[in-house]
Amino acid sequence: MKKRITGRFTVILFVIGFMTATQYNTVNMDDSRDSRDTWEIRQQLSREKQLHSELLSEISLLDETLGKYSDEATQDPQAVLKETVKDLQNSAGLSQVIGPGIELEISPSLEAIALGTEITEIPPDLLIRLVNEINRFDGIELAIAGERVINTTAIRDINGYTTVNTEPISTPPFMITIMATSMEEARKLSSYLTASAIHDDFYIDDLTITISEPQEELALPAFDEEINMEHLQAGEGE
Incomplete structure (x- = not known):
């Protein structure tokens, strides 16, 4: 009788232990899932806030431009128009700009030179990856071997x-040549x-990148080719 009671007690303890372990694992898995989901939400929220900030900056700039036109105290609307055209040219890369930035020298590696390895053109995909790395920073302007890079630039x-x-x-x-918005950037x-x-x-x-010290004044050439606007269509007025 005593052995039977002891056996039943052992089985009951085993079941309780098994259920406790299962519940513990379930709680841990839920915590891990919730933590991951929360982190993904935080990343998405950060991206949305950055986009919202950029949109607010653009709206502020447009409001400022409209204010110049609508201000009755403006005595020279032609000067305002010229200034707007100049700003648009700068934004499109159609004029030379001077400002703070850095320079990168793309050159053959020392090993390639020592071994006499033939150096050919830089692969387009490698150059594109570098440009993408640079463009992680906002407000960047650059020129590659004297060629100004704008929104319609193709590297191929x-x-x-x-x-x-x-x-x-x-x-x-x-x-x-890379121009930033400030020396700090x-x-x-x-x-x-x-x-x-x-x-x-x-x-x-077989290539290396040598990065210069930040400089107060660097000059970027203007984009001097015709901009392809074949995909742009003018809206029809009523």
């Missing part, structure tokens, strides 16, 4: 040559690119 292979704005890029070494960009894994991608292709 044409007849075996890497081109920017349909212009062939010389075999390394060549320079990339230029320093941040320099630090970011210094630590970026993009260096490993370039090293595989």
